Amino acid sequence: MEHFDGQEAWAAALRAHGRRVTKQRLAVLAAVERHPHSPAESILAAARAELPELTAQSVYVVLGDLTDLHMLRRFEPPHSPALYETRVGDNHHHAICISCGRVEDVDCAVGHAPCLTPHWNPDAKPMTIQIADVMYQGICQECQQAQQLPPHSPSQEKEK
Amino acid sequence: MEHFDGQEAWAAALRAHGRRVTKQRLAVLAAVERHPHSPAESILAAARAELPELTAQSVYVVLGDLTDLHMLRRFEPPHSPALYETRVGDNHHHAICISCGRVEDVDCAVGHAPCLTPHWNPDAKPMTIQIADVMYQGICQECQQAQQLPPHSPSQEKEK
DNA sequence: GCCTTATTGTGAGTTAGTAATAATAAGTGT
DNA sequence: ACACTTATTATTACTAACTCACAATAAGGC
Numbered sequence: 289m290e291h292f293d294g295q296e297a298w299a300a301a302l303r304a305h306g307r308r309v310t311k312q313r314l315a316v317l318a319a320v321e322r323h324p325h326s327p328a329e330s331i332l333a334a335a336r337a338e339l340p341e342l343t344a345q346s347v348y349v350v351l352g353d354l355t356d357l358h359m360l361r362r363f364e365p366p367h368s369p370a371l372y373e374t375r376v377g378d379n380h381h382h383a384i385c386i387s388c389g390r391v392e393d394v395d396c397a398v399g400h401a402p403c404l405t406p407h408w409n410p411d412a413k414p415m416t417i418q419i420a421d422v423m424y425q426g427i428c429q430e431c432q433q434a435q436q437l438p439p440h441s442p443s444q445e446k447e448k
Numbered sequence: 449m450e451h452f453d454g455q456e457a458w459a460a461a462l463r464a465h466g467r468r469v470t471k472q473r474l475a476v477l478a479a480v481e482r483h484p485h486s487p488a489e490s491i492l493a494a495a496r497a498e499l500p501e502l503t504a505q506s507v508y509v510v511l512g513d514l515t516d517l518h519m520l521r522r523f524e525p526p527h528s529p530a531l532y533e534t535r536v537g538d539n540h541h542h543a544i545c546i547s548c549g550r551v552e553d554v555d556c557a558v559g560h561a562p563c564l565t566p567h568w569n570p571d572a573k574p575m576t577i578q579i580a581d582v583m584y585q586g587i588c589q590e591c592q593q594a595q596q597l598p599p600h601s602p603s604q605e606k607e608k
Numbered sequence: 609g610c611c612t613t614a615t616t617g618t619g620a621g622t623t624a625g626t627a628a629t630a631a632t633a634a635g636t637g638t
Numbered sequence: 639a640c641a642c643t644t645a646t647t648a649t650t651a652c653t654a655a656c657t658c659a660c661a662a663t664a665a666g667g668c
Binding site for chain 1: 522523524526530541543545546552553554555566567568569572573574575576577578579580581582583584585586587588589590592
């Protein structure tokens with residue numbers, strides 16, 4: 289298997305954050321890396337491929353802790369459980385298809401980090417902004433085509 | 449009571465959308481208008497002030513339907529139930545204090561609707577974007593001050 | 609290898625909803 | 639004003655996605 293270097297990199301990052309290196313954490317990190325934008329349940333399923341005795345509660349605990357450490361990023365699309373990814377620190381955004389739920393990464397829209405300087409209303413008390421989570425919601429090309437098909441030639445290209 | 453005109457305006461809007469004008473819907477709309485950025489539970493409590501027999505399930509149904517009609521706007525901050533507001537159609541954003549949960553409205557950052565044109569990665573399939581939900585997360589001034597107090601003069605200004 | 613304490617597992621409990629159906633009442637026509 | 643049709647609401651389950659308390663286990667320093 290070629291996941292030795294990834295393994296080591298994650299282990300080093302964990303130690304750097306003062307965390308013990310456990311197979312549960314490594315399995316979760318590997319699963320998130322292989323399946324970006326996944327909910328806890330899918331991460332559990334993926335991680336169990338290499339660590340069958342892993343429990344759901346451990347996944348929740350590990351995901352929460354690693355998110356607090358900023359080793360993982362968590363975001364919550366509307367009408368969806370929380371999703372996780374390993375791409376952190378670059379202030380990128382997400383586009384979600386409201387029809388099929390597919391998620392795409394989108395680079396920060398306005399250069400570096402202008403998203404972090406909102407225009408406050410005169411009467412608002414400004415906050416110190418740490419992150420700007422931008423969630424684009426729309427319809428992906430596939431779902432658009434599926435909807436535009438004439439009503440009497442249905443359910444043929446819906447497959448994947 | 450001076451909520452006659454508001455009452456009538458909501459009633460007209462409901463009719464315009466082909467919905468019947470019920471006291472439940474009017475109570476929910478009035479409650480959301482008076483308590484912007486509120487979760488379903490708070491809206492229920494507020495609406496019951498004028499309509500005690502209203503049920504939680506009705507509030508969920510009404511909120512969902514009115515949101516679909518775009519008479520209400522719904523957003524889901526992280527670690528929070530969905531919040532509702534009557535300010536719709538102006539593509540404004542929200543800033544949430546990660547410490548106390550307070551929510552502020554923020555006008556659209558870059559003029560009119562540039563938030564609606566993300567920069568797609570070369571290999572991504574662009575979606576047709578309908579809304580861009582921008583969620584600024586930071587720390588409000590009050591929470592900031594509370595945190596910066598020296599550790600040995602605690603819990604005095606936390607009260608509201 | 610042993611020992612301390614972080615980490616994980618076990619099992620129950622909670623929040624924020626959704627779903628199915630029966631009861632009610634808005635608005636239309638008379 | 640009255641009846642009637644059907645949207646709307648109430649009632650009652652039921653579920654998803656977590657959270658919490660505590661017992662069992664195992665990392666990593668000695």
